Amino acid sequence: MENQSAHPLLSVKNLIVEYPPHSFFGRVKPVSRRAVDQVSFEVVKGETLALVGESGSGKTSITMAILGFVTPTGGKMEFDGVELNEMTIAKFRSRIQPIFQDAGAALNPQMKIGRAIGDGFPPGLPADQKRIRALELMKNAGLAENYYDAYPRQLSGGQKQRVCLARALAVGAGMLILDEPFSAQDISIQVQLMHLLRDLKAALGLTLLLISHDLTTVRLLADRILVMRAGKIIESGTIADIISRPQTDYARELIRQAGIKP
Amino acid sequence: MSHPPILSVNNLNVALPGARGILSDINFVLPAGSTTAIIGESGCGKTTLCKALLGLLGRKFSVSGNITIGSRDGLNTTLNPGDSDSFCNLRGTQIGLLFQETPLTLNPVLRVGRQISDLFASSDRRAALQLLELVGFPETERIYRAYPHELSGGQAQRVGLALALAGRPEILIVDEPATALDSIARQDFFKLLRKLQIESGLTILMVTHDLHTLAVAADRLIVMFAGRIVEQGDCQSVLEHPAHPYTRSLLQIERAFRNGQWPEEMH
Amino acid sequence: MSRIFRTVWKNQNCRWGLIILLPVFFAGLAGGSLTPIDPISQNLDQILQAPSGRYLCGTDFYGRDLFSRLVDGSRITLGLSLSAALLAVLGGALLGLTAGFLRGWIDRLIMRAVDVFMGFPRLFAVLLIAGFGRTDYGATVTVLALFSWMETARLVRAETLTIREALYVKSATALGLTKWRIARTYIFPNLLGTVITNLTLLIGTLIIIESSLSFLGFGTQEPTASWGAILNQGRLDPIGAWWIAVFPGLLIVITVIGFNLLGDGLRQLHDESKL
Numbered sequence: 001m002e003n004q005s006a007h008p009l010l011s012v013k014n015l016i017v018e019y020p021p022h023s024f025f026g027r028v029k030p031v032s033r034r035a036v037d038q039v040s041f042e043v044v045k046g047e048t049l050a051l052v053g054e055s056g057s058g059k060t061s062i063t064m065a066i067l068g069f070v071t072p073t074g075g076k077m078e079f080d081g082v083e084l085n086e087m088t089i090a091k092f093r094s095r096i097q098p099i100f101q102d103a104g105a106a107l108n109p110q111m112k113i114g115r116a117i118g119d120g121f122p123p124g125l126p127a128d129q130k131r132i133r134a135l136e137l138m139k140n141a142g143l144a145e146n147y148y149d150a151y152p153r154q155l156s157g158g159q160k161q162r163v164c165l166a167r168a169l170a171v172g173a174g175m176l177i178l179d180e181p182f183s184a185q186d187i188s189i190q191v192q193l194m195h196l197l198r199d200l201k202a203a204l205g206l207t208l209l210l211i212s213h214d215l216t217t218v219r220l221l222a223d224r225i226l227v228m229r230a231g232k233i234i235e236s237g238t239i240a241d242i243i244s245r246p247q248t249d250y251a252r253e254l255i256r257q258a259g260i261k262p
Numbered sequence: 263m264s265h266p267p268i269l270s271v272n273n274l275n276v277a278l279p280g281a282r283g284i285l286s287d288i289n290f291v292l293p294a295g296s297t298t299a300i301i302g303e304s305g306c307g308k309t310t311l312c313k314a315l316l317g318l319l320g321r322k323f324s325v326s327g328n329i330t331i332g333s334r335d336g337l338n339t340t341l342n343p344g345d346s347d348s349f350c351n352l353r354g355t356q357i358g359l360l361f362q363e364t365p366l367t368l369n370p371v372l373r374v375g376r377q378i379s380d381l382f383a384s385s386d387r388r389a390a391l392q393l394l395e396l397v398g399f400p401e402t403e404r405i406y407r408a409y410p411h412e413l414s415g416g417q418a419q420r421v422g423l424a425l426a427l428a429g430r431p432e433i434l435i436v437d438e439p440a441t442a443l444d445s446i447a448r449q450d451f452f453k454l455l456r457k458l459q460i461e462s463g464l465t466i467l468m469v470t471h472d473l474h475t476l477a478v479a480a481d482r483l484i485v486m487f488a489g490r491i492v493e494q495g496d497c498q499s500v501l502e503h504p505a506h507p508y509t510r511s512l513l514q515i516e517r518a519f520r521n522g523q524w525p526e527e528m529h
Numbered sequence: 530m531s532r533i534f535r536t537v538w539k540n541q542n543c544r545w546g547l548i549i550l551l552p553v554f555f556a557g558l559a560g561g562s563l564t565p566i567d568p569i570s571q572n573l574d575q576i577l578q579a580p581s582g583r584y585l586c587g588t589d590f591y592g593r594d595l596f597s598r599l600v601d602g603s604r605i606t607l608g609l610s611l612s613a614a615l616l617a618v619l620g621g622a623l624l625g626l627t628a629g630f631l632r633g634w635i636d637r638l639i640m641r642a643v644d645v646f647m648g649f650p651r652l653f654a655v656l657l658i659a660g661f662g663r664t665d666y667g668a669t670v671t672v673l674a675l676f677s678w679m680e681t682a683r684l685v686r687a688e689t690l691t692i693r694e695a696l697y698v699k700s701a702t703a704l705g706l707t708k709w710r711i712a713r714t715y716i717f718p719n720l721l722g723t724v725i726t727n728l729t730l731l732i733g734t735l736i737i738i739e740s741s742l743s744f745l746g747f748g749t750q751e752p753t754a755s756w757g758a759i760l761n762q763g764r765l766d767p768i769g770a771w772w773i774a775v776f777p778g779l780l781i782v783i784t785v786i787g788f789n790l791l792g793d794g795l796r797q798l799h800d801e802s803k804l
Contacts, residue, residue: 054447110718
């Protein structure tokens, strides 16, 4: 491996995310639900770490906590050596970008594609420069030029996801958190997007945190994988290790479900 | 498995006036008690086909061809998919439908059990509980009293299945039922469908793009591309000897995934 | 632009609303200058003439052609209502957006203001101001707007609360955009549908209020007159000179129906997410 900086790019220690008890018309839930229960992991610059687990295992809550949309009730997060919390997240926004499962919902329906991508550029940039750079990003993401003036509703699901990728790169992100980025698409589109992600990662040296329940795509894209269940990490290791020597029944089940030949 | 067809689609063509056709020359049959899967890309017309089978196409579509449905008493009815009213008696009682995003179709302010029992005359609680048991819930009381947001994805999908089966239909159409579910919930769901099929002779038409489960879940396979059926037949045979380039590339992807290799890009 | 017009025209409600409103707007733009007879010229030997070929809607107590007066009066009625409605909706939308987006004490403050203002009956507030001698155009518009912004504020606030939870707003936040930028380019454009519908319906309401004002003798004074004022004159001889009351009344009703139809249609389109 090449020269690593002294610390990992992203470090999460004993993260706890709870949803507080709430009362709805008098029905009180006495116990908080721990969506993320003492989770710790690190992501090294340039690697692709996958978080695999079934729906409700806490994967999305981790994403939201890292991005500052949800306040953890416990634990610590650090990005590039600096503590990540609600106050410091503003500084790192441009460096970590989310790619959500529902690409359509992640795009402003009243904003044209070219402008949506351009929103990632520094505000001082002149309009024609923005256009040139946005078109370039669109090209790299596999979007035809004439979509610059299109609205999200005119695009297919796969194309919308490409727009989201282009937008994330427009702001110069070095790390992407992808939450089930492909599962809403057809298989053939999934393959296209996977190829795109692989190429972008190679060209730009991206660090990826990939969240998925689909072991087959994870297997191809990720270096390491964390298996989550009920808010906890139950197994971790490199892809090769987990697939050949799963330690937990759950991991074995996931492998079997994915139809992977050992 | 030769069973008499319970539904046959004859020369179905659907188009939007002024635009190219959405469905062209659709012909297929559903043998009773079997599971038929339809695979194809977004935009190939799968969803329009499901709507046509339920007479849910809007008036602006121009439709030709017909659908013949056999019923329990051996009578065959032939219907024109463009005539929405003629399907009224069928929906729910002879043909049931399960959507892709069931959680969104549930009323968020009503308990689940109430939403199921409301489908029965005199809000039959027992019937609702029976249905919940049928779809594999071990703790039917708890689910009965739950609100939709308290259910997991897999549970919500099963509730959707219960709702679809409430009218005891003979044919069930499921449209991408498991895309929102993770692999384990997905497998469980298809196993449940199979179990119901064996127990009650349900005929299932399944729209999906998930190749993983096809081989296990489906008896027959229909491949659609650009509004046409490009291949159909016994599931195993089609998968082993794909004729159409689209089917072949899908299989190539599936094979690559299973072996841990990068599939080629399709265009 | 033409796509928007085509969508709007296809909707039944919108189409009829526009058809009804077209002549009214035309009258409003043209004013009394387009009518053959001058609206304020009196002709004392032609007073209280029934509708005829010459005087399409008859004449009033001073021999003035009613038709011309109504056409001229449309400027007052429409002008007042449109101005007040625009002011109210713009102000209300801004406050609603601020409250819903920023939350906290600003939200509470604005919502309390809404509660306070809603406590005042609109009509009486205007009457109060008129009672202090301010019956001019500007004062009427201001007071009407001042007591009409609340509904829009509430509507827009509710809509803002929903929109700010949307994934695309979260994505915009993740991009590092300033709150001001997000409010302006991500939230506001998605509010327009609600706002425009609200505006259209408010115009109808204000036409009625303005007419009521004038009917009671407040609002605009002679010789220019709004429909309500003309209606007021009709009180003096409702059976004998029926045309003085009936025609303005009819115009008010038809115009309000027109705006209501347009507003309903726009609301339908917005719900279908076509706008």
